[in-house]
Amino acid sequence: MTDKVLDPPPHIEPVVFTRDMLDWLPWLEPMAEQDLTPRHMAGLVDPARAKSAYFRLLVRDPEVLEARTKTDKDIFYNPEAGLPRAERELAAAATSRSNGCIYCASVHARFAATYSKRTDDVDRLLDKGVGVDLDARWNAIVAASVALTATPIAFGAAHVDALRKVGLDDAAIVDVINAASFFNWANRLMLSLGEPAAPEKK
Amino acid sequence: MTDVIDTLAGITPGSPLDAIRNQRLQARNHAQASYDSLFKPSSEADASKLERLAIACFVAALHGRAEMAAFYGTALAEAGAPAGWQGAIAAAAGAAKGQGPYGRYPKGPLSAEDQPGPACKLGASERAAVGPRLAAAFEHTHMLVFHPRDSAPSYLQTLLDAGWSTTGIVVISQLVAFLSYQIRVVAGLRVLNARSA
Numbered sequence A: 001m002t003d004k005v006l007d008p009p010p011h012i013e014p015v016v017f018t019r020d021m022l023d024w025l026p027w028l029e030p031m032a033e034q035d036l037t038p039r040h041m042a043g044l045v046d047p048a049r050a051k052s053a054y055f056r057l058l059v060r061d062p063e064v065l066e067a068r069t070k071t072d073k074d075i076f077y078n079p080e081a082g083l084p085r086a087e088r089e090l091a092a093a094a095t096s097r098s099n100g101c102i103y104c105a106s107v108h109a110r111f112a113a114t115y116s117k118r119t120d121d122v123d124r125l126l127d128k129g130v131g132v133d134l135d136a137r138w139n140a141i142v143a144a145s146v147a148l149t150a151t152p153i154a155f156g157a158a159h160v161d162a163l164r165k166v167g168l169d170d171a172a173i174v175d176v177i178n179a180a181s182f183f184n185w186a187n188r189l190m191l192s193l194g195e196p197a198a199p200e201k202k
Numbered sequence B: 001m002t003d004v005i006d007t008l009a010g011i012t013p014g015s016p017l018d019a020i021r022n023q024r025l026q027a028r029n030h031a032q033a034s035y036d037s038l039f040k041p042s043s044e045a046d047a048s049k050l051e052r053l054a055i056a057c058f059v060a061a062l063h064g065r066a067e068m069a070a071f072y073g074t075a076l077a078e079a080g081a082p083a084g085w086q087g088a089i090a091a092a093a094g095a096a097k098g099q100g101p102y103g104r105y106p107k108g109p110l111s112a113e114d115q116p117g118p119a120c121k122l123g124a125s126e127r128a129a130v131g132p133r134l135a136a137a138f139e140h141t142h143m144l145v146f147h148p149r150d151s152a153p154s155y156l157q158t159l160l161d162a163g164w165s166t167t168g169i170v171v172i173s174q175l176v177a178f179l180s181y182q183i184r185v186v187a188g189l190r191v192l193n194a195r196s197a
Helices: A038-044 A047-051 A053-058 A062-077 A085-099 A102-116 A119-128 A136-149 A157-165 A170-193 B004-009 B016-022 B025-039 B049-063 B066-078 B085-096 B109-113 B124-146 B153-161 B166-195
Strands: A023-026 A194-197
Touching: A023 A053, A038 A047, A038 A062, A047 A053, A053 A062, A053 A170, A053 A194, A053 B166, A062 A085, A062 A170, A062 B025, A062 B166, A085 A102, A085 A119, A085 A136, A085 A170, A102 A119, A102 A170, A102 A194, A136 A157, A136 A170, A136 B166, A157 A170, A157 B166, A170 B016, A170 B124, A170 B153, A170 B166, B004 B016, B004 B025, B004 B066, B004 B166, B016 B025, B016 B166, B025 B049, B025 B166, B049 B066, B049 B085, B049 B124, B049 B166, B066 B085, B066 B166, B085 B124, B124 B153, B124 B166, B153 B166
Parallel strands: none
Antiparallel strands: A023 A194
């Protein structure tokens, strides 16, 4: 076994939070596409993910990748009840902003802006950080996500009360808990196994 | 089938939170499947079950969560961990506790938000108790828990040098990242459960 750390090719390092489409360059060798077996394809869930270096690195443990992906999709895409998609994405973006994951923040800020149509507010979260004043409802969702992201965890009864006060029922509060907690999973993978790359300047 | 998150969060069948959790049944079942695949792995070639449980105990202790530390501590003891591991994990975690997330950003406008903080170095007696391979994993785990934005290729080189394979590093990363999720879901649901009428 000659496992080694990879030296990413020359690229532009993003130095601010952005909604731009970023690339991601692995620090460890992903599996080669031609080596993917049916077991690995099951782990990828979406066949298109075989094109992604990130997923081909994670597919070295296909069972946990498959379970992780199906957890992710249900938390964010299940349309039944709970929190609107835009605000699940807001929780993901706020968590990523708090942990400092420029890549994850870019993806979920795009989704939050698309679904909420509040592009300016999403950009202010990226630019000014999680202390920014958006509106009462978004402030409560951001504050709850940040409290869940802290280690030790700072989420408490006051956060639940604040979320209820701005109109969230318990199903919606569970979605905030799931979305923020899930991005504490995703951020740690994206941050520690590779780095983001910005698009070439025009 | 026992659901670990429900058990640790105190969610009982037929309760309102049980019904809400069932509205995200795929997430509920696959969080459990993630736990199963990490702690009952089909192969221990790249990371043994004992190593995984030891890392889990360290993560639980770094978070200061009694329910998680008890759960993984019991599992580690039942798996037949060497005498001295539990004490070494508790001592290492006690010496390495912090307040996260901290760390540095790439040089530029975000440098104004840099919050530098300590990296973890295990003490000599803890290192001797768990061995150099697990000691390296613990030091990496501390970074993932408290200051993940300080990640750099050099952290991965340290793990390779300590005998972890590329796949083993993927397993450690998934393990600590999953636990960061599981611990937060349990903590959040416990707060909500206690706040429900």
